[in-house]
Amino acid sequence: xxxxxxxxxxxxxxxxxxxxxxxxxxxxxxxxxxxxxxxxxxxxxxxxxxxxxxxxxxxxxxxxxxxxxxxxxxxxxxxxxxxxxxxxxxxxxxxxxxxxxxxxxxxxxxxxxxxxxxxxxxxxxxxxxxxxxxxxxxxxxxxxxxxxxxxxxxxxxxxxxxxxxxxxxxxxxxxxxxxxxxxxxxxxxxxxxxxxxxxxxxxxxxxxxxxxxxxxxxxxxxxxxxxxxxxxxxxxxxxxxxxxxxxxxxxxxxxxxxxxxxxxxxxxxxxxxxxxxxxxxxxxxxxxxxxxxxxxxxxxxxxxxxxxxxxxxxxxxxxxxxxxxxxxxxxxxxxxxxxxxxxxxxxxxxxxxxxxxxxxxxxxxxxxxxxxxxxxxxxxxxxxxxxxxxxxxxxxxxxxxxxxxxxxxxxxxxxxxxxxxxx
Ligand code: ADP
Ligand code: ASP
Ligand code: MG
Numbered sequence: 197x198x199x200x201x202x203x204x205x206x207x208x209x210x211x212x213x214x215x216x217x218x219x220x221x222x223x224x225x226x227x228x229x230x231x232x233x234x235x236x237x238x239x240x241x242x243x244x245x246x247x248x249x250x251x252x253x254x255x256x257x258x259x260x261x262x263x264x265x266x267x268x269x270x271x272x273x274x275x276x277x278x279x280x281x282x283x284x285x286x287x288x289x290x291x292x293x294x295x296x297x298x299x300x301x302x303x304x305x306x307x308x309x310x311x312x313x314x315x316x317x318x319x320x321x322x323x324x325x326x327x328x329x330x331x332x333x334x335x336x337x338x339x340x341x342x343x344x345x346x347x348x349x350x351x352x353x354x355x356x357x358x359x360x361x362x363x364x365x366x367x368x369x370x371x372x373x374x375x376x377x378x379x380x381x382x383x384x385x386x387x388x389x390x391x392x393x394x395x396x397x398x399x400x401x402x403x404x405x406x407x408x409x410x411x412x413x414x415x416x417x418x419x420x421x422x423x424x425x426x427x428x429x430x431x432x433x434x435x436x437x438x439x440x441x442x443x444x445x446x447x448x449x450x451x452x453x454x455x456x457x458x459x460x461x462x463x464x465x466x467x468x469x470x471x472x473x474x475x476x477x478x479x480x481x482x483x484x485x486x487x488x489x490x491x492x493x494x495x496x497x498x499x500x501x502x503x504x505x506x507x508x509x510x511x512x513x514x515x516x517x518x519x520x521x522x523x524x525x526x527x528x529x530x531x532x533x534x535x536x537x538x539x540x541x542x543x544x545x546x547x548x549x550x551x552x553x554x555x556x557x558x559x560x561x562x563x564x565x566x567x568x569x570x571x572x573x574x575x576x577x578x579x580x581x582x583x584x585x586x587x588x589x590x591x592x593x594x595x596x597x598x599x600x601x602x603x604x605x606x607x608x609x610x611x612x613x614x615x616x617x618x619x
Contacts, residue, residue, distance in 0.1 A: 198231070198366040198367065199230070199324070199366050200231070200365055201234075201357075201363075201367075202234045202369050203237075203355075205237045205240075206240035207372070207430075208372060208430035210241075215239075215279050216283050219283035220287065221371075224435060226289055233359060234332070235356035236277060236280055236331065236334060236352070238276055238335070243269055246271060250265060262307035262308045263307050263343055265308055266346045273352070274333060277332070280331050292330060294332050295333045295336065296338055299315060299319060301355065301359075302339070303339055303347070305341070305343065307346070308348065309346075310346060312337060312347065312417075334356060335352045350408060350410075353410050354417060356368055357417040358417050365423070367425070368426070369428060371429065372428075373431060374409070376392075376444075377390070377402070377409055377410075377427050377448075377463075379463045381408075381409075384603055384604070387608075387613040388607065391462065393448075395448075396449065396450050398556065399418075399448050401465070401553070402462075402463055402465045402555050405465035405555065406466050406468075406469070407463070419450070422450060425447075425448045426445050426448070428445025460562045461559070462557070463555050464552065464553070467550060467551045469520045469521070470517050470518075470547075471547035472516075472547075472581065472582065473515065473544070474514065474543070475488060475514045477540060478538050479511055480510055481510075484538060485504065487534065488514060488538065497519075497529070501591070503515045503582055517582070530543050548595060548596050549593050549594065550596040550599045551591050552591070552594060552599060553590065553591035554569055557588050559587065566590050568609055572605050572606055572609040573602060573606075576605045578594050578595075578598045
């Protein structure tokens with residue numbers, strides 16, 4: 197008997213029929229003797245619909261109270277846990293549903309992007325001991341003042357892995373609308389290949405660089421608490437052999453082993469949500485980066501890449517990227533609090549950029565990755581605006597109209613369609 201967490205995303209919960217399929221699949225696991233905790237998302241499109249209603253009242257997201265947005269968005273998951281409990285009960289499987297505050301899943305009070313601080317497993321464990329399937333809403337929690345919070349878009353992944361860690365589950369299975377983690381988004385590159393295994397470090401990079409398959413915080417939890425995590429399809433026949441299902445998809449591993457594919461690059465990630473900001477001719481002396489980025493950080497805006505150019509006549513150009521949603525706010529902060537104090541001549545912004553990255557632990561022991569990446573982009577006529585590297589990734593910022601072309605060409609150039617290695 198194992199204790200497992202199943203997470204089902206929006207598409208997997210997208211209709212009454214799909215919810216009934218989930219109930220059948222889970223019942224198969226229960227009949228095989230396993231204890232199951234389920235963490236579903238809202239039905240597909242529901243979170244967008246709910247937030248869209250608020251937007252109809254106030255089109256400027258920045259003006260809306262994030263507390264109230266969380267109040268609205270969290271209801272999508274409440275509907276889906278109730279429906280799933282009813283679907284399970286209808287086929288004779290004992291089940292009970294809980295919202296985040298009933299468990300409780302305690303978070304900080306950073307509305308719309310709250311972080312989980314603790315999860316009380318008492319109620320979950322008591323129900324499991326009674327032979328029930330326990331269904332807990334994804335995406336939501338409660339802060340110290342009993343306000344409902346949400347964990348940011350895609351946050352049900354994080355709820356699932358955090359609950360798996362809190363209850364000491366043997367495995368967290370993330371059921372979704374693709375059958376695993378691919379070399380790149382299979383919706384963009386048809387020839388993308390599924391990986392049987394991916395290392396935790398690579399998954400962390402891919403998630404942080406924009407692969408929407410898993411929310412980054414879920415991968416961080418998996419790493420911190422060593423949660424065995426697998427990404428697999430919810431769209432297969434719910435009655436397929438449980439042993440086949442349990443070994444399907446992509447396993448996130450914490451050790452490299454001989455059965456890993458020996459690829460230099462494991463995947464190409466991309467992120468359309470980027471915006472680039474440049475301050476022209478800022479004085480090149482100590483403290484300038486702090487004067488620029490201090491107010492940005494005080495405004496709770498995350499900065500991603502930062503580049504400072506070679507000094508010329510005592511001044512330099514300073515560029516950085518932020519999430520596209522925070523672009524307007526960042527420009528305002530610079531105009532109001534920074535430009536005059538540091539005597540920059542101009543602030544230029546561009547929110548039509550994206551980031552494309554090659555990720556692979558093989559980069560540690562191979563040279564030539566950067567050069568193949570730049571050669572490929574140059575042959576495709578794509579201009580590189582910014583570059584950043586770490587031990588296992590290279591990222592470039594490019595004009596967003598070239599994103600799909602760049603991803604396709606890099607995927608081909610690094611031999612990701614086949615097992616062959618380009619370098
Ligand atoms: P869910 O609703 O189940 O959470 P998401 O839409 O959040 O599903 O994530 C699954 C989607 O992630 C896939 O449909 C796919 O388009 C996208 N995706 C992006 N990068 C990858 C990748 N490297 N491998 C697999 N899927 C990816
Ligand atoms: N329903 C939430 C969203 O759409 C959380 C999730 O699906 O993971 O972002
Ligand atoms: Mg998701």
